[in-house]
Amino acid sequence: MSSATVEKPSFLRSQIGGLPRPFWALWGGTLVNRLGTMVMPFTGVYLTQSRGLSVTAAGLVMGVFGVGSLLSQLVAGVLADRIGRRATLSGGMLATAACMLALGYSSSLPAIVASMFALGLVIDVYRPASNALVADLVSAEERPRAYGLLFWAINLGYSVGMTAGGWLAGQGFLWLFWIDALSAVVFAVLVWRAVPETTPAAQQVTGGFGVVLRDRVMVGFTLVALGNALVYSQTMTMLPVAMTDVVKLTPQEFGVAMALNGILIVVVQPLVSGWLGRRDPARTLALGLAVMAAGFALTAYVTSMLGLAVTIAIWTAGEIVTAGIPGAIVATLAPAELRGRYSGLFGFAWSLAAVLAPLLGGPLLELGPRALWFTIGGVGVLSAAGLLLLGPAIRRR
Secondary structure, three states: OOOOOOOOOOHHHHHHOOOOHHHHHHHHHHHHHHHOOOOHHHHHHHHHHHOOOOHHHHHHHHHHHHHHHHHHHHHHHHHHHHOOHHHHHHHHHHHHHHHHHHHHOOOOHHHHHHHHHHHHHHOOOHHHHHHHHHHHHOOHHHHHHHHHHHHHHHHHHHHHHHHHHHHHHHHOOHHHHHHHHHHHHHHHHHHHHHOOOOOOHHHOOOOOOHHHHOOHHHHHHHHHHHHHHHHHHHHOOHHHHHHHHHOOOOHHHHHHHHHHHHHHHHHHHHHHHHHHHOOOHHHHHHHHHHHHHHHHHHHHHOOOHHHHHHHHHHHHHHHHHHOOHHHHHHHHHOOHHHHHHHHHHHHHHHHHHHHHHHHHHHHHHHHOHHHHHHHHHHHHHHHHHHHHHHHHHHHHO
16 A cells, blocks of 8 residues: 655755746846945945045935836836836837936036936836836745746845945946846846846736825825835935934944845845735734844944844834735735736835935934934834834725
């Protein structure tokens, strides 16, 4: 008598198996793009040290970048639903490459402001299209894993890019702009050649965001995302300035410390993502936001690279808890024909944070590190509380 046994899938297969080939092309392009994302983490340092702007002026310039990004998310969401996900993503990446080089060669304040605004308009055009592509290509059951894998790729590239960017910044900031531009072109070509168009043409709708704004659950979730984005955006705006101008770390030291964020996510997230994926999304996301808030608040006491690394480890733990959840929630809330717009509204929260974060962070940092980081920590706590209040509505969906 013989008995059949069911072979348990390996850990690697359980993490990456069962997803369609076009998703992996999108994943690969995302990884390449993040490997080359070296400009934005060091923009504050570039503006203050290479172009001689004051901390407040640098914050205002980065705010102009955010204004452009605000417009881009709304337009890109509509474009992803109308002209297609693939065309929107690839076109946005090619425009990003051109604007990166324009900013790198700008020396006057008017040219810097114009280049930053144009870069803001195009650099995140890919986000609504990418999020909609995942929702189109991947089944609802597999979406948390797929979005988590994209998050993992972003941080794998980030851990390498930050370290290399810190070193290259010491050799000359122009290197960062060229590498960033090249990675954007590679992403555009890869998606155009390997990812099919997935827009449900038969269900295309006209108009803007009115139908999305009538979804009160989505609007509430977007407000929570705004609070989260305000907290996390400090890593790209005031954290580099605070660590180099106030704590007096070198760009290389800051880059090494920030690489810990990506390294921890790359190593730890695959080990816990399955367990976290079985938890209640709203409560899990709220926990992650609270942990992130604590990590950023403790940045007020940082005086060395080691201290910075400790706070990074704390708020990275919060990031790991939240990985894959926001994108899966948005994809679940959105009808297929409106996935671009829903993703655009979600991206709008992050773009709005790009405007508000430096405008808030610059003056607060001039008051002192504690004024900045305690305020940011408070915003994170309020976001976690808001998500707990929204949780029942999300669970009913």
